[in-house]
Amino acid sequence: MPSADWEAPTADGPVDARVLLPGSKSLTNRYLVLAALAGDVSRLRAPLRSRDTRLMAAALRGLGVGVEDLGDGDWLVTPGPLRGGATVDCGLAGNVMRFVPPLAGLADGVVRFDGDPHARRRPMAPVLDALRTLGVRLDEGATGLPFTVVGEGRVRGGSVTIDASASSQFVSGLLLSGARYDQGVTVHHRGGAVPSLPHIEMTVETLRDAGVVVDDSEPHTWRVEPSEVNALDVQVEPDLSNAAQFLAAALVTGGRVHVPGWPQYTTQGGDFVREVLDMMGAEVVLDRAGLTVTGTGTVLGVDVDLHGSSELTPVVAALAALADGPSIIRGVAHIRGHETDRLAALRTELGALGAAVDETDDGLRISPAPLHGGVFHTYADHRMVMAGAVLGLAVPGVVVEDVGTVAKTMPEFTDLWDRMLREHATAEA
Ligand SMILES: O=C(O)C1=C[C@@H](OP(=O)(O)O)[C@@H](O)[C@H](O)C1
Numbered sequence: 001m002p003s004a005d006w007e008a009p010t011a012d013g014p015v016d017a018r019v020l021l022p023g024s025k026s027l028t029n030r031y032l033v034l035a036a037l038a039g040d041v042s043r044l045r046a047p048l049r050s051r052d053t054r055l056m057a058a059a060l061r062g063l064g065v066g067v068e069d070l071g072d073g074d075w076l077v078t079p080g081p082l083r084g085g086a087t088v089d090c091g092l093a094g095n096v097m098r099f100v101p102p103l104a105g106l107a108d109g110v111v112r113f114d115g116d117p118h119a120r121r122r123p124m125a126p127v128l129d130a131l132r133t134l135g136v137r138l139d140e141g142a143t144g145l146p147f148t149v150v151g152e153g154r155v156r157g158g159s160v161t162i163d164a165s166a167s168s169q170f171v172s173g174l175l176l177s178g179a180r181y182d183q184g185v186t187v188h189h190r191g192g193a194v195p196s197l198p199h200i201e202m203t204v205e206t207l208r209d210a211g212v213v214v215d216d217s218e219p220h221t222w223r224v225e226p227s228e229v230n231a232l233d234v235q236v237e238p239d240l241s242n243a244a245q246f247l248a249a250a251l252v253t254g255g256r257v258h259v260p261g262w263p264q265y266t267t268q269g270g271d272f273v274r275e276v277l278d279m280m281g282a283e284v285v286l287d288r289a290g291l292t293v294t295g296t297g298t299v300l301g302v303d304v305d306l307h308g309s310s311e312l313t314p315v316v317a318a319l320a321a322l323a324d325g326p327s328i329i330r331g332v333a334h335i336r337g338h339e340t341d342r343l344a345a346l347r348t349e350l351g352a353l354g355a356a357v358d359e360t361d362d363g364l365r366i367s368p369a370p371l372h373g374g375v376f377h378t379y380a381d382h383r384m385v386m387a388g389a390v391l392g393l394a395v396p397g398v399v400v401e402d403v404g405t406v407a408k409t410m411p412e413f414t415d416l417w418d419r420m421l422r423e424h425a426t427a428e429a
Pocket residue numbers: 025026027094095166167168169172195196199310311334
């Protein structure tokens with residue numbers, strides 16, 4: 001059921017705020033899966049608590065893994081024999097639908113998967129075909145949600161070739177569980193370019209953190225050796241993709257936003273936002289204290305390839321609609337299969353507010369025009385809410401429909417947004 005509409009607040013001056021960001025969805029969910037496969041108890045420090053990570057925790061609990069909220073911000077994960085007889089609700093979480101089925105193959109019984117209506121439309125077939133090749137029993141003919149994995153307590157594993165051009169998560173999911181397959185796993189990619197490559201690097205790095213041997217020395221091939229998985233004690237980095245809308249506010253209002261704890265080194269694709277904002281006219285400074293973005297109030301048009309960090313597209317598109325010249329966003333054809341068809345959604349919704357937007361083969365061409373208020377539809381997509389909020393800073397009367405959908409990765413979004421704008425008001429008072 002859709003949640004309430006939200007009138008996006010207009011900024012009445014330059015923002016000047018310090019924004020504490022919740023943890024990374026992608027890191028939290030990888031750590032959860034690895035902790036479920038580990039030989040001992042793991043501790044995740046400051047994990048993200050949002051719909052996508054709660055769904056992952058619930059999926060693991062259903063399979064017999066203990067995920068305990070310690071109340072001090074941390075989660076304790078206690079692995080156990082993976083059991084069947086479970087039903088996994090994937091919601092709309094790409095991580096859950098692509099990372100848990102390879103794990104379910106190791107359970108001793110039937111595991112059913114389903115999700116939100118939009119999730120049933122997200123690409124899934126390469127994962128299911130790969131699992132069949134690696135020796136996992138699945139219901140015949142299934143190409144997407146809903147489907148059933150018949151776990152046999154072990155998976156043969158071995159070598160598989162997939163087309164991962166629709167999502168890097170196809171590769172990540174197989175690699176994450178591969179160490180516990182009898183023969184490990186080797187994934188070869190054949191097809192168009194793999195998107196979101198930093199996310200595969202993140203998978204490889206988290207596996208290595210857990211003591212697993214991964215060979216990624218050949219292009220388009222990843223080899224995970226069969227081995228134990230070590231327990232983890234890890235601090236989850238802030239979610240850099242979810243920083244984008246707050247940093248964008250500095251650019252739009254000619255203000256300043258500081259994010260403490262921005263990592264100096266990271267595999268998060270969202271780190272690319274520093275480069276994008278720099279191209280769009282911001283001053284961007286990363287030091288030990290964190291990241292500070294300062295804007296002039298003028299947003300420059302940009303020609304940018306977001307293939308590696310496509311999660312940034314909705315917010316960058318919103319910025320482009322407020323820019324002083326035309327922009328092109330390239331390399332993101334695959335986001336037609338994200339939470340919604342993001343290219344169509346952005347074309348429609350930015351267009352409805354007055355921007356001139358064309359969909360290209362692999363992205364968007366956006367020419368600014370005077371914008372006006374109106375309902376900004378969100379299509380069950382958290383990042384459409386974030387894009388609507390950015391537009392609302394400069395355009396009075398933007399009403400973001402179904403704002404609650406933002407809980408997929410940031411349940412506290414509107415509170416943080418209001419606080420960012422109030423901090424400016426407090427500073428002025
Ligand atoms: O592995 C991950 O955690 C993710 C990989 C990316 O998926 P795609 O490769 O489908 O873009 C990214 O967009 C998604 O938000 C999270």
